[in-house]
Amino acid sequence: MIRSLQLRLQLWYGSVLMLTLLLFGSLVYWRADRDLHERAVRQAVTAAEYLAVSLRPPGPPRRHVDGPNRGEDGPRRTGMPGLRDEPFGPGVLAAGGPGPGGPGGPGGRRAPPRIPAGELLPGSLLGDPPPLPNPETNLPLPPRPPGDQLNYAIWHPAASQPIVGGPRSQQLAGQQRPAPGPPLEILREATRVQVIRRGGGLQILVDRPLSEDLAELHLFGASIAGLGLSALVISLVGGRWVSKRMVQPIAVIAETAREISAAQLDRRIETQLLDRELLPLAGVLNSVFARLEQSFRRLSQFTADASHELRTPLAVIQSQAELALLQPRSPEDYRAALETCLKSAERMRSLTDSLLLLARSDSGRLPHPVERIDLRPIVEEAAATLQDRFTAAGVELDCETPEQPLLLATDPRFLRQIPLNLLDNALQHTPEGGRVTLQLLESGGEAVLVVHDTGCGIPAEHLPRVFDRFYRVDTARSRRTGGSGLGLAICRSLAEAYGGQIHCESAPGKGTTMTVRLPLAQHLSISAESHGDAE
Amino acid sequence: MRILVVEDEPDLLRTIAQVLREDGYAVDEAADGAEGLYKARAWSYDAIVLDLLLPQMTGWELLQQLRKTHAVPVLILTARDEVADRVRGLDAGADDYLTKPFALSELRARLRALIRRAAGQPSSTILIRQLCIDLNSKTVTRDGTLLSLTPREYSLLELLALHRSQVVTRTQIYEHLFDETEDSLSNLVDVHISNLRRKLGADFITTRRGQGYILHD
Numbered sequence: 001m002i003r004s005l006q007l008r009l010q011l012w013y014g015s016v017l018m019l020t021l022l023l024f025g026s027l028v029y030w031r032a033d034r035d036l037h038e039r040a041v042r043q044a045v046t047a048a049e050y051l052a053v054s055l056r057p058p059g060p061p062r063r064h065v066d067g068p069n070r071g072e073d074g075p076r077r078t079g080m081p082g083l084r085d086e087p088f089g090p091g092v093l094a095a096g097g098p099g100p101g102g103p104g105g106p107g108g109r110r111a112p113p114r115i116p117a118g119e120l121l122p123g124s125l126l127g128d129p130p131p132l133p134n135p136e137t138n139l140p141l142p143p144r145p146p147g148d149q150l151n152y153a154i155w156h157p158a159a160s161q162p163i164v165g166g167p168r169s170q171q172l173a174g175q176q177r178p179a180p181g182p183p184l185e186i187l188r189e190a191t192r193v194q195v196i197r198r199g200g201g202l203q204i205l206v207d208r209p210l211s212e213d214l215a216e217l218h219l220f221g222a223s224i225a226g227l228g229l230s231a232l233v234i235s236l237v238g239g240r241w242v243s244k245r246m247v248q249p250i251a252v253i254a255e256t257a258r259e260i261s262a263a264q265l266d267r268r269i270e271t272q273l274l275d276r277e278l279l280p281l282a283g284v285l286n287s288v289f290a291r292l293e294q295s296f297r298r299l300s301q302f303t304a305d306a307s308h309e310l311r312t313p314l315a316v317i318q319s320q321a322e323l324a325l326l327q328p329r330s331p332e333d334y335r336a337a338l339e340t341c342l343k344s345a346e347r348m349r350s351l352t353d354s355l356l357l358l359a360r361s362d363s364g365r366l367p368h369p370v371e372r373i374d375l376r377p378i379v380e381e382a383a384a385t386l387q388d389r390f391t392a393a394g395v396e397l398d399c400e401t402p403e404q405p406l407l408l409a410t411d412p413r414f415l416r417q418i419p420l421n422l423l424d425n426a427l428q429h430t431p432e433g434g435r436v437t438l439q440l441l442e443s444g445g446e447a448v449l450v451v452h453d454t455g456c457g458i459p460a461e462h463l464p465r466v467f468d469r470f471y472r473v474d475t476a477r478s479r480r481t482g483g484s485g486l487g488l489a490i491c492r493s494l495a496e497a498y499g500g501q502i503h504c505e506s507a508p509g510k511g512t513t514m515t516v517r518l519p520l521a522q523h524l525s526i527s528a529e530s531h532g533d534a535e
Numbered sequence: 536m537r538i539l540v541v542e543d544e545p546d547l548l549r550t551i552a553q554v555l556r557e558d559g560y561a562v563d564e565a566a567d568g569a570e571g572l573y574k575a576r577a578w579s580y581d582a583i584v585l586d587l588l589l590p591q592m593t594g595w596e597l598l599q600q601l602r603k604t605h606a607v608p609v610l611i612l613t614a615r616d617e618v619a620d621r622v623r624g625l626d627a628g629a630d631d632y633l634t635k636p637f638a639l640s641e642l643r644a645r646l647r648a649l650i651r652r653a654a655g656q657p658s659s660t661i662l663i664r665q666l667c668i669d670l671n672s673k674t675v676t677r678d679g680t681l682l683s684l685t686p687r688e689y690s691l692l693e694l695l696a697l698h699r700s701q702v703v704t705r706t707q708i709y710e711h712l713f714d715e716t717e718d719s720l721s722n723l724v725d726v727h728i729s730n731l732r733r734k735l736g737a738d739f740i741t742t743r744r745g746q747g748y749i750l751h752d
Contacts, residue, residue, distance in 0.1 A: 304617065308588065311614035315635035316546045322639040323554045340546050 005250075009243045014236050021228040029221050036213050040193045041186055044208040047150045048184070048197035051204045055154070149212065155203040168209060178203045249278050257285055265293035305470035309351055309484060313344035320344075347484075354486040357417070358469070361493040367411050372521040374405040375447050378412055379440050382419035386427065394432035397423070401440045406447040409521040410498045418494055421487035422451040422514050429512065430455035442520065446500070449516040458506040466504055467492040491516065536581040536650055536690055537561040537711045541571030541597070542612070543589050547635075551584060551612075554639050555646070559673060559686035561714035568592025572600055579710045580607050581650050584642070587613040587624065595627050602628035608649040612637065647671060654697035661696045663752060666735065668696050675735075682734050687712065691727050695740065695750035704747035 151166030155177045164172045178185075178196045185196040191211055197204040256269045268289060269282045317340075324337035360366055383399040390397040408415065419438065426436045434454040441448050458466060462473045470485040488502075491514075495502045500518035538560045542548040545566070552562045563578065565571035568589040575583055575597070583601075587594035598609060608631075611624045616634040624632055630652075631645050647670055651659065661668040667676045673689055675682045684692065694711055695703055708724050728748060732740055741749050 304615070307616070308614040311616075311635045312544050312547070315614070315637060316544065316550065318636045319547065319550045319554070319639050319642075323550050323557075326554065326557065326639070340550070344546065 006240075006243045006247045009246070010236065010239050013239045013243070014232065017235050017239075018232055021232060025221075025224045025228050028224055029217075032217055032220055036210065036217055037188065037193065040208045040210055040213065041188070041195070043150065044193050044195040044206040045184070045186070047152065047208075048195045048204050048206040051152060051154065051206065052197050052199055052202070055200070055202060055204075149209060151207040151209070153205045153207070155205075157201040162203075162205070166207070168207075172205065172207055175205065178205060249275060250281075253278065253282055253285065257289075260289055265289065265296055302469055305485070306351075306355060309470065310348060313347045313351075316344040317341045351484050351486070354484060354490055357414070357490055358486065358493055361414075361490075361497045364497070366414060366494075366497050372407040372409050373412050373415070375408050375415070375449075375518070376401045376406060376440060378416050379419045379438065379449065382416060382423060383438060385420065386423050390427060390436070393427060393430075395427055395430050396435040398435065398437040400438065402442060404442070406440065406442055407521040408447060408498070408518055410518070414494055415498070418491050418516055419449060419451075421491050422449070422516070425487050426451050426453035426455065426512070426514070429453060443517075445520055446517045447520055449518070450513060452511060452513045454511040457508040457510050457512055458504070459508050463504060463506060467502065488514075536693065537563070537578065537714060538582050538584065538646065539563045539565060539571065539574055539578070539580045540584045541565040541568070541575075541589065541594070542584070542586045543567060544586075551639075551642070554643065558643060559690045560646075561690075561712055561717075563715050568594065568597045572597045574715075575601050575605065575607065578715070579707075581653070581711060582608045582610060582646050584610050584612050584646070585629070587611060587615055587620070595623060598624070598627040598629060608653045610642075610645055610649060612642065644671075651697075656697055661699075663696060663699060663739070663750065666739065668693065677735065684731070684734060688727055688731055688734070691724075692731055692735075692750075695748060699750045700752050702743050702747045702749050707747070 149167065151164065151169045151172055153162035153164045153169070153172040153175055155162045162172065162175065162177070164170065166172075178198070181196065181198065183198050185198075187194040187196070191209065191214065193208040193210065195206045195208075197206070253269055253274075256267070260267045268286045271279060271282045271286070274282055320337050320340045324334055329337075379401060380399060383397060387397060423436065423438065430436055430453045436451065436453045439448075439450040439452075441450075458473055462471075465471045466473065467488050469489040471489075472485045488504075492502045495516050495518065498518055500516060503515045503517075504512065505515070506512035536559070538555055540548055540551050540555070540562060542551065542564075543566055548564055548566065552564050555562045560581075563574055563580070565574050569591045571583075571585065571589070572592060585594045585597065589597070594611060594613065601607070601609070609629045610631040610633060611629045612633050612635065613620070613624070614635040621632045630649055633642060633645060647659070651657075651670055656670075659670045661670065665678045669675070670693065673686075673693075675684055675689065675692060690712055691708065694708065705724055712724075712727075728740060728742075739750060741751065743749060
């Protein structure tokens with residue numbers, strides 16, 4: 001398989017062209033070949049007729065109007081060879097020059113036998129057929145038929161040897177007398193055409209060798225082939241140029257695509273001057289680049305944010321430890337310094353855990369759930385875990401769960417993060433005296449977890465981005481409460497990883513409602529067992 | 536010397552403020568951009584330590600606003616370490632840039648250098664007759680003998696030495712020696728001046744009545 005479009009294009013083009021030329025050339029050659037044979041046959045037939053006519057004894061004028069076929073009437077009566085002065089056909093006679101005075105064609109290389117007319121056929125002008133001459137001594141010599149390549153042999157009934165004539169007549173000398181057959185027989189061979197004319201007691205064989213004509217034909221064929229070949233070469237060279245020009249825009253696209261690297265993702269392929277056929281390709285590539293640029297930007301933003309979030313607690317640990325070691329201090333000071341370090345380390349650990357969880361969720365490497373678990377105990381446990389913090393913050397926490405189990409095919413370790421993060425987030429944004437309600441219910445084959453708070457709410461412009469990583473509506477608040485900006489991002493990532501979705505509704509001053517929908521496991525048969533396991 | 540620290544991470548703010556106070560600086564703290572800008576405009580600081588990602592107003596915005604009126608040296612202390620961020624910070628008018636995490640010793644050294652350069656003092660030691668003030672170790676020797684000064688006394692001497700042969704007003708001394716939390720009683724400066732005179736020798740510091748104090752070269 002050839003992997004070059006240009007080469008393949010050219011090969012196809014070349015093949016089609018070659019086929020066309022071959023077909024055309026063959027047709028022309030075949031036509032010329034046929035013409036040649038036809039011409040040779042015509043010549044031979046004409047010559048045979050001419051010979052037949054010229055050797056026929058003169059008869060009533062009406063009889064020889066019929067031409068060559070009249071010889072069938074009877075060999076005896078027409079057997080007398082004779083000379084006819086009447087032209088058989090204008091072309092033939094003009095060329096051949098029949099008659100005793102003018103034998104020999106214009107192109108004859110060898111002088112035809114010259115025999116005076118009186119000697120040739122003494123009684124030819126008599127009305128009655130003369131007695132047959134002695135075949136051995138007095139055979140009439142026919143005139144040289146038209147055409148310089150014609151050889152002939154004439155068998156007289158009385159003579160055993162044929163009278164031969166023509167440039168290569170000696171080849172015919174040993175030829176057998178033709179067997180009886182139709183008055184006109186045409187034998188076609190590859191290199192010769194033979195016409196046998198029977199009639200008037202004579203068998204006339206005209207042999208037309210084709211070697212010279214064939215040589216010419218071959219020359220003609222060679223010139224056609226040469227012409228075709230040069231046409232092919234010229235078109236291939238031209239085709240190469242054309243195909244190169246056609247392929248050029250693809251090379252330009254590839255070059256631009258190659259130049260678009262991480263450093264300059266904002267570049268695009270120029271589509272202004274592009275051919276219509278290449279527009280979809282360029283369009284697809286450009287949209288891929290746009291998506292790539294966007295995700296690259298998001299990635300570097302995420303990396304910068306993650307790095308920032310990790311550096312800050314690291315800076316606290318380093319400076320706190322350095323400060324503590326700067327001079328001798330009281331045990332209380334050391335204790336405070338260590339506590340600060342510990343707090344920062346804890347923050348870093350939680351952050352790396354979150355990042356790792358997100359990375360796993362992103363790459364689809366969350367463990368495959370092996371069992372169905374009930375969502376209710378998980379949610380209740382999360383609420384119980386955070387109850388102390390709610391109490392300390394003066395925020396009321398209500399938890400409603402349904403009677404029947406809600407079975408999900410998920411991993412409880414990761415699923416736990418969803419209610420934990422949602423409740424934690426609600427707590428951070430709800431002032432003292434507020435209330436957070438958690439509702440778990442089943443709706444349309446899904447488990448629905450709703451967490452509503454009476455907190456400050458989220459301004460509309462922030463709503464589309466609350467699930468973005470490291471996105472904080474109020475930076476100051478989350479700094480004080482220790483939020484990393486990843487809680488809701490993790491909720492979304494987990495919900496989507498387990499085939500669910502998360503939704504946020506909020507208005508400033510009216511609180512926020514977070515809704516998570518997770519698809520329920522289809523088979524409820526092992527509910528009791530799973531429920532027991534989960535608890 | 537008085538320094539403003541603008542930092543939104545409470546633990547870090549506390550730590551930096553503490554170490555600078557132990558160095559003898561008067562330190563003010565600000566937890567967000569708006570507070571930082573307000574304080575930077577209200578008081579005359581010798582240097583400002585500024586975080587970039589601050590609530591309410593970013594460090595860049597603060598710097599742009601501040602630079603319209605104040606030439607105080609600013610050191611940016613941030614977790615953003617990309618070249619573009621550094622360039623943006625320095626172009627916005629910062630004098631130095633330090634990325635988190637950092638060594639406290641480096642922060643302190645950079646602050647000393649900033650204060651020294653702002654006072655037009657190229658060397659880290661100041662020689663005034665037989666008196667030698669080492670700005671790095673914050674020690675003073677007279678004829679090779681180490682003088683024992685309290686941090687406050689040292690700061691006062693450093694302030695006078697950095698502005699030697701110039702009159703330093705009592706207001707200036709208050710502004711540069713005491714932070715916002717201290718009650719600035721007027722006789723506190725007089726107490727420190729008299730203590731310094733006792734330790735250095737009477738002929739170094741002269742009083743310009745009604746104007747302030749001057750340290751003669």
